[in-house]
Amino acid sequence: MNKGFINRILPFSSVDGPGNRTAIFLQGCNFNCLYCHNPETINICNHCGKCLEVCKMDALSIVEGKVKWAKDNCNHCHRCIKLCKYNSSPRVFEASVEEIMAVLKKNKVFISGITVSGGECTLQIPFLVELFKEVKKLDLTIFVDTNGSIPLWNEGEFVTLADQFMVDLKSIDAQEHKSLTGSDFNIIVDNIKYLSKLNKLHEVRTVIVPNLLNNRRNVEETSLLVASLNPLIKYKLIKYRGLGVREGLINDSSPTEEDMNKLEKIAKDNGCEDVQII
Amino acid sequence: MEEVLNVIKDKTLTYQQKVIGLARIAENSINVLSIREDIEEYRQEGIICDLYEGNAPYRPRYIVPNYEKFMAKGSEFLGLKPPTDIWEAINNLLILYKHVPSITSFPVYIGNIDTLLEPFVTDEKEARKAISFFLTHIDRTLTDSFCHANIGPLETTAGKIILEVEKELQNAVPNITLKYSDETADAFAIQAIDTALVTAKPSFANHEIYTKDLGNYAVVSCYNGLPIGGGSHTLVRLNLAKLAEKTTEIETFLKVILPDAIEKMVTYMDERIRFLVEESEFFQTNFLVKEGLINLENFTSMFGIFGLAEGVNHLIQPQNQKEKFGHGDVANDLGMKIIKNIYEIVNQHKANYCNASGGKYLLHAQVGTDFDHGISPGCRIPIGDEPEIHEHLLQSAKFHQFFPAGIGDVFKFDKTTKNNPKYILDIIKGAFTIGMRYFSLYCTHSDVVRITGYLVKRSDMEKLESGEQVLHDTVVLGLGSVKNQKVLDRRLRKDE
Numbered sequence: 073m074n075k076g077f078i079n080r081i082l083p084f085s086s087v088d089g090p091g092n093r094t095a096i097f098l099q100g101c102n103f104n105c106l107y108c109h110n111p112e113t114i115n116i117c118n119h120c121g122k123c124l125e126v127c128k129m130d131a132l133s134i135v136e137g138k139v140k141w142a143k144d145n146c147n148h149c150h151r152c153i154k155l156c157k158y159n160s161s162p163r164v165f166e167a168s169v170e171e172i173m174a175v176l177k178k179n180k181v182f183i184s185g186i187t188v189s190g191g192e193c194t195l196q197i198p199f200l201v202e203l204f205k206e207v208k209k210l211d212l213t214i215f216v217d218t219n220g221s222i223p224l225w226n227e228g229e230f231v232t233l234a235d236q237f238m239v240d241l242k243s244i245d246a247q248e249h250k251s252l253t254g255s256d257f258n259i260i261v262d263n264i265k266y267l268s269k270l271n272k273l274h275e276v277r278t279v280i281v282p283n284l285l286n287n288r289r290n291v292e293e294t295s296l297l298v299a300s301l302n303p304l305i306k307y308k309l310i311k312y313r314g315l316g317v318r319e320g321l322i323n324d325s326s327p328t329e330e331d332m333n334k335l336e337k338i339a340k341d342n343g344c345e346d347v348q349i350i
Numbered sequence: 351m352e353e354v355l356n357v358i359k360d361k362t363l364t365y366q367q368k369v370i371g372l373a374r375i376a377e378n379s380i381n382v383l384s385i386r387e388d389i390e391e392y393r394q395e396g397i398i399c400d401l402y403e404g405n406a407p408y409r410p411r412y413i414v415p416n417y418e419k420f421m422a423k424g425s426e427f428l429g430l431k432p433p434t435d436i437w438e439a440i441n442n443l444l445i446l447y448k449h450v451p452s453i454t455s456f457p458v459y460i461g462n463i464d465t466l467l468e469p470f471v472t473d474e475k476e477a478r479k480a481i482s483f484f485l486t487h488i489d490r491t492l493t494d495s496f497c498h499a500n501i502g503p504l505e506t507t508a509g510k511i512i513l514e515v516e517k518e519l520q521n522a523v524p525n526i527t528l529k530y531s532d533e534t535a536d537a538f539a540i541q542a543i544d545t546a547l548v549t550a551k552p553s554f555a556n557h558e559i560y561t562k563d564l565g566n567y568a569v570v571s572c573y574n575g576l577p578i579g580g581g582s583h584t585l586v587r588l589n590l591a592k593l594a595e596k597t598t599e600i601e602t603f604l605k606v607i608l609p610d611a612i613e614k615m616v617t618y619m620d621e622r623i624r625f626l627v628e629e630s631e632f633f634q635t636n637f638l639v640k641e642g643l644i645n646l647e648n649f650t651s652m653f654g655i656f657g658l659a660e661g662v663n664h665l666i667q668p669q670n671q672k673e674k675f676g677h678g679d680v681a682n683d684l685g686m687k688i689i690k691n692i693y694e695i696v697n698q699h700k701a702n703y704c705n706a707s708g709g710k711y712l713l714h715a716q717v718g719t720d721f722d723h724g725i726s727p728g729c730r731i732p733i734g735d736e737p738e739i740h741e742h743l744l745q746s747a748k749f750h751q752f753f754p755a756g757i758g759d760v761f762k763f764d765k766t767t768k769n770n771p772k773y774i775l776d777i778i779k780g781a782f783t784i785g786m787r788y789f790s791l792y793c794t795h796s797d798v799v800r801i802t803g804y805l806v807k808r809s810d811m812e813k814l815e816s817g818e819q820v821l822h823d824t825v826v827l828g829l830g831s832v833k834n835q836k837v838l839d840r841r842l843r844k845d846e
């Protein structure tokens with residue numbers, strides 16, 4: 073049976089695509105962004121057991137060499153996550169397609185569809201393909217939130233099953249991208265073009281971090297790219313917020329409203345019709 | 351008559367509020383109802399409560415005029431001909447509103463205002479101006495938040511203008527309900543949500559369920575479903591929280607205490623209705639009856655309950671949050687059992703002058719009032735105990751089938767949902783699919799807030815608290831509820 077590593081399932085989400093969606097966050101990411109807001113989603117737990125020491129609720133234990141999380145005992149204090157030096161979380165669980173479908177069936181009448189996110193969800197494509205086939209039977213839409221690092225043109229079945237994609241384009245400069253994420257960006261831009269051709273590109277996003285990134289250039293060029301593909305594609309400008317970010321990696325504050333409005337104007341002037349500041 | 355002098359000297363009451371207050375004292379100075387001693391005891395204890403209805407019912411509590419008929423025929427008594435343009439239409443309506451009685455002296459229902467005005471919308475710009483005057487006039491003269499307008503279910507130009515104008519005006523009055531069905535266009539529903547996130551209205555009524563239960567209905571006052579062209583003689587409520595305190599035994603409560611209290615309450619309601627219909631001369635003399643805008647045949651009466659959560663929690667004594675009403679299976683099952691029992695016993699009682707509901711009283715989940723300290727409305731899960739929204743909806747919806755005369759839940763959303771109003775529409779669609787009857791929403795950041803069923807401005811409550819006069823009488827109730835029922839502390843629905 074095909075199982076996925078899941079960080080969290082959010083039954084109702086208002087911010088992961090249009091309408092109300094059940095957001096499924098998969099564990100594991102191939103990027104290591106300096107400003108990552110959820111660093112505990114980066115690695116699959118190595119079961120070192122260190123986090124057991126800080127849990128005061130008896131929610132963690134080691135069973136057959138693996139960390140086990142007792143959800144009902146947990147008070148969501150996040151002490152375990154803060155302690156973990158390995159960018160992981162003991163609360164990650166393995167779930168089968170059937171287990172996830174049970175959650176979706178219960179909430180089906182309330183949602184437009186699902187969004188798979190992460191971590192980086194495309195690292196678990198075989199599992200997602202199985203899941204998507206079942207989700208389609210419920211007549212729900214499927215959105216994929218990805219960093220665009222896996223060449224999607226090689227993943228025909230996966231792309232066909234998904235309805236829409238939301239892609240992060242973190243920087244438009246090869247070197248800046250590399251130093252921020254640890255990865256190259258060519259594949260991402262190619263994915264953006266590929267998905268847009270299929271009419272499956274719902275949104276492109278750029279995170280604005282003052283001082284660290286050349287935000288102006290990123291927005292300038294990304295918005296030109298988006299507008300050239302289809303001006304109706306949503307272009308989201310996301311304010312960097314310190315919350316959840318690892319200490320000591322970047323020392324930066326959130327952009328001001330004025331900064332954001334200026335960037336929004338650039339994107340609109342470049343032809344993007346649906347620009348949103350988050 | 352110290353009470354009279356107190357009203358006269360009260361610095362926070364407007365002139366009109368004093369006149370109504372004095373009338374209430376006069377009515378309560380006589381005792382014309384014959385009330386059994388044991389029933390009176392329950393009234394004194396606050397277990398049975400008629401919510402300011404007064405000692406001598408001389409008008410039905412909720413009157414639901416057939417405004418469609420009024421628009422078609424005009425009124426002989428008021429000397430009004432059917433309107434021919436939008437200005438005559440709003441003028442006629444505003445005149446009639448001043449002559450629709452209730453216990454607050456303000457109408458609790460002012461019509462399906464979009465469909466009433468739609469035939470007169472010829473020029474959109476002019477219609478916008480007329481509707482803006484109309485709604486402002488209502489807010490400044492019908493100064494009571496129980497005054498309720500309906501719109502929908504179909505999208506109309508008038509309906510869209512009403513939503514647009516309300517979003518701008520941000521008035522507390524009137525309360526508005528969108529009758530929502532499969533036929534309501536998504537764009538119209540989303541416009542309604544967009545408006546509600548700014549000014550806490552409209553709420554959404556499950557049109558299909560209401561129509562099935564009541565036929566041609568209106569949502570009036572807080573969220574009371576009642577037949578058009580009729581109304582409800584009375585609303586009396588049973589305090590389940592206090593009643594439960596009479597015992598610690600679940601069986602005793604279900605088999606002895608509850609049936610006995612229901613008998614007391616229906617007997618009391620019978621007597622109120624008898625006086626109103628047979629002695630007060632209302633139905634024999636009022637022009638609304640004579641001109642067929644209301645008809646005794648379309649009347650019913652409402653058997654209200656509240657404090658189910660506290661009643662259940664008292665009986666089962668939960669050891670932790672997970673065992674409480676709204677969370678634990680034992681508590682939830684008991685809650686359901688109590689409501690089913692009430693439904694069955696009330697339905698066995700033959701109620702006079704309630705032909706609109708087949709000679710039975712209709713159950714109503716009453717929203718509580720300002721002096722209910724720590725007692726939750728109807729079957730609601732107490733503020734502070736609310737589970738995650740998906741669990742909350744599934745748990746609440748189960749009760750809605752038993753309450754044709756009104757039940758609803760209020761949800762508070764974060765301002766980020768303004769970017770994605772379809773998120774809320776999806777939730778409402780789901781809620782209605784599982785049988786929820788009524789859904790209200792507001793946003794954390796708005797001035798107009800939903801107290802329990804009605805709307806009040808935060809800024810008005812602040813004024814009143816500092817001793818200033820405020821135009822709307824319901825601000826007093828709102829302020830009491832903020833203090834006693836913690837209504838501003840509802841769980842914030844973000845993403846969960």
Ligand code: SF4
Nearest residue numbers: 117120121123156162
């Ligand atoms: S979550 Fe981190 S600290 Fe805990 S066992 Fe896994 S790797 Fe170790």
Ligand code: SF4
Nearest residue numbers: 127146147149150152
């Ligand atoms: S968040 Fe982690 S440390 Fe806190 S109670 Fe849950 S498992 Fe234990």
